[in-house]
Amino acid sequence: MEMTMTLREYYEDAKSKGKKEYNRLKARGKSGHLSSLDGLLKDVDIVGTVSLGNYEIPLHKIVGTYYHARRMLFSKSFFPLESDTSEFGLKWIEVCRAHLEEGIRDSIKVYEYLNFYYVMEGNKRVSVLKYFDAASVHAEIIRLIPKFDPEDEDIVNYYAFLEFFNTTKLVSIWLSKPRRYKRLLSYLEDYSPVDVKPEDKYLHFQKYVYHPFRTIYLAAGGQSLPITTGDAFLLYAKLYKIPDYLDEPQAKQIMPSLLKELTNYGEEEEELDIVTNSDDMEKSTILDALTAFIAPKKISVGFVYARNTQSSGWTYSHDLGKKYVEETFKDQITTGIIDNVPEDDTAYDVIKAFAEEGDYDVVFTTSEVFRKATLKCAIELPKIKFFSCSGNRPYVHMSNYFGRTYEPRFLAGIIAGAMTESNLIGYTATDPNSEVISSINAFALGAKLVNPKAEVLVAWTGEWNNPKKSTNISEKLIEMGADMISNKNLIVPREVTWDYGVYAMLCDINPETKLPKNYLAAPIWKWGKFYEKIITSILNGTYQRMISSSNNAQRIINFWWGLNAGVVDLYAAEELIPRDTVKLLGLMKEMIISEQYHPFTGPVYDNKGQLQIEKGVVPTPEEIMNMEWFADNVKIIIQ
Structure with a gap:
């Protein structure tokens, strides 16, 4: 590398930056010196020490030195503070000369604690490399493992990282939440780059996919976001899978848009x-x-x-x-x-x-x-x-855009609860996502409202649209004694489906044939109303105003309408339903529309006996949209 300044001028410049950083931090009442690991570990229970061998580690992860005495020689960012004529200064200058003329080749030695590195040998090498904005350095790593503490989020996340490392042997990828490690591992499980040995695939991924992504991400401004590069890569991998080699032109093209998405992907995601x-x-x-x-x-x-x-x-x-x-x-x-x-x-x-x-x-x-x-x-x-x-x-x-399906499901549950004779109601569902769970719970609470003995037996199909499987599962529920079935794919009269586009039905069962006897009710969609409102808002400019915030960033919008908007409703065969039940349906529907009643008004207990919604409390839309528990009269039959 060609020298543009003398070695002493490099040192003076580095020391000047160190002094400025030191004084700035001291003025704020903070320590201006480098962190030391021996001070951090005074009250920490270390349960394991592991020698990992030699790895290339990112310099931005080296945040301190091991010994307390050494910390006084550097500012917080590893810039030197001593005089250029001191023994320390002269040695720093000599390391600088070696770096510029031939490159620093010898590995440093570090302790790793909670995925950060503290230098045991090689502090001046790190200082020089950081001054010249080097990306990484080779290091012999000794890992210090703290005692697991389920109440400490940092340690819980670190143990998730350890599991990830045990599989991949990658040290440079850090994620902010434990579940994200499992997600990245699931993506890497099927990763099989061409002409790469299975045992080399993780290093290949790091070198030819992750590191190029990191370079593009940071160049586009990713360092300003409150997330890690690993977090950012997860969204990319979710959309595009993990390629054999990163398509760098494509990554550069979409990165500005990806950054907009990632602003809402941090540790505390923006409220929707x-x-x-x-x-x-x-x-x-x-x-x-x-x-x-x-x-x-x-x-x-x-x-x-x-x-x-x-x-x-x-x-x-x-x-x-x-x-x-x-x-x-x-x-x-x-x-x-x-x-x-x-x-x-x-x-x-x-x-x-x-x-x-x-x-x-x-x-x-x-x-x-x-x-x-x-x-x-x-x-x-x-x-x-x-x-x-x-x-x-x-x-x-x-x-x-979606409808509050739990509202018509609640009304359908009232019909099922009022008309069941066995007190067992079957319910087939696709899979346990939050929208499905809230609909099941509302259905169960509607049944319980009119029949405290009613129990809802739930079975999963695991598929979006498989009529045969859905019907087979329904037959099993009938064999268990269910005399009412809410099934997504039961054959229904076409005069009903042509009118409403019905795709799910509540039926009572003929006890002799075990087949649907009457088609009693179905939640129905009026998508025309939905599309009309959204298109109108686009035509008159309302939609654009809604998604634009005061700082010119785009807001995240979820249109979630219900009975009061006329976008969801309930088809009911009133001639087959008891008159009093029909009256109750009409009353409850009007009360939901006018917000005088909410299907999830507490108290509501789950099927493990835990109080989920306090007495008199109505859950927020976010709580309903993220529901993960089942009401106390719901029994999961087939996983």
């Missing part, structure tokens, strides 16, 4: 804007109205279907919504659809091609299985507004 009142979507200013009058907008809207209208009641219900807005908006919108989109990783390519070729302003993807594919498209096509039909967490580039 859950829009529970559809009236907020219909408000527009006089200026909005005047603008729309002077220069009326016309937008193109695309709809993505997993199946077709003949084979899926869910798809048919969304198509009814599409036809509704076509009739409502007439010449203000044009629409297009694509159906039978694969429900696997190839959906991304299909949806992206559909969105680009159709030159759409807005795209609604109508199935939960398209959530990841939709987010990838939204990041790569930021000029298109993407909406994912999902009850899960939305993102900066993609809003979610």
Whole structure:
């Protein structure tokens, strides 16, 4: 390396930076000297010491020295503080000369404690390398393992890191939450780069994928976010999987959009804007109205279907919504659809091609299985507004829309509880995500409201749409004594499905044939109302105002509407239901709409006897959307 200053000038510059840092910290009442590990460990119970051998470690992870006496020679960031004529100063200058002329080759020796490094031998080498902004150094590592403490979040996370290290032998990847290590390991489990031995795949991943990603991420400003590079990489891996070699041009292209998403991915994620009142979507200013009058907008809207209208009641219900807005908006919108989109990783390519070729302003993807594919498209096509039909967490580039399905499920539960004779009600469900759990609990609480003896037997299909499996599971529930079944895929009369797009039914069971006797009720969707409100807000500018915050960052929006918005409802065969039950249904529906009653009003206990909702308390939307427990009259039969 060509010297641009003399060795002594380098030292003086480094010392000047050290003095400034030292004085700045002292003025704030903080220590200006380097940290020392022997001081940190005074009250720490170390239960293990492990020699790891030689690794290349990132310099930013070296935060101190081992010995207390050595710390006085350096500022907090390892800059020197002694005179250039001192023995220390002269040795620092000689190390600087070696670094500039031939590079520092000898490994340093460090202790590792909680994934940070403290120098035992090589302090001046570290100081020189940090001054010249080197990225890493080779080090012989001795690991100090503290006693496990379940109450200490740092130690719990460190033990998760140790499990990750035991599998991968990677020391440079740090994540902020224990569950993220398990997620990264799950991604790496199937990682099998071409022409790389299985035992070398983790080092290959670190060198050719993770480190290039880190370079691009930090160059784009990632260091300003309150997350680790490992946290950031997890979102990338979730969307794009782990490639054999990082596609660096592609990573650079999407990184600005990825950073926007990552601002809400930290240790404390930003609070979501859950829009529970559809009236907020219909408000527009006089200026909005005047603008729309002077220069009326016309937008193109695309709809993505997993199946077709003949084979899926869910798809048919969304198509009814599409036809509704076509009739409502007439010449203000044009629409297009694509159906039978694969429900696997190839959906991304299909949806992206559909969105680009159709030159759409807005795209609604109508199935939960398209959530990841939709987010990838939204990041790569930021000029298109993407909406994912999902009850899960939305993102900066993609809003979610879904209904408060627990409300009509609660009403259906009232019917089941009133009409069951065995007090056993079967309920088949896809998998235990929060939206499904809240619907099960509301159904169970509705049944319990009219029948304290009613018990809801839940079985999982594990699949989004498998009629045969769903029916087989229902038969098992019937064999267990259930005389009422809420099943997603029971065959229902087409005169009902053609009207409502019904995709789930509550049935009572013929005790002799074990087949559905009557189709009593079904939660129904009125997607036309949903799409009308969202499209109206886009046309009049309300949506853009909602997603824009005062600091020009984009807010995360989740549209979550219920009975009061008319986007969900309950189909009920009133002629088959007792009159008093019909009256009660009408009363409870009106009370929910007018917010005089909430299905989850406490006290509510779970099936382990724990009080989950206090007496008189109504859970927040966030609490309902993240529900992980089951009501006390719910019994899980088939895992």
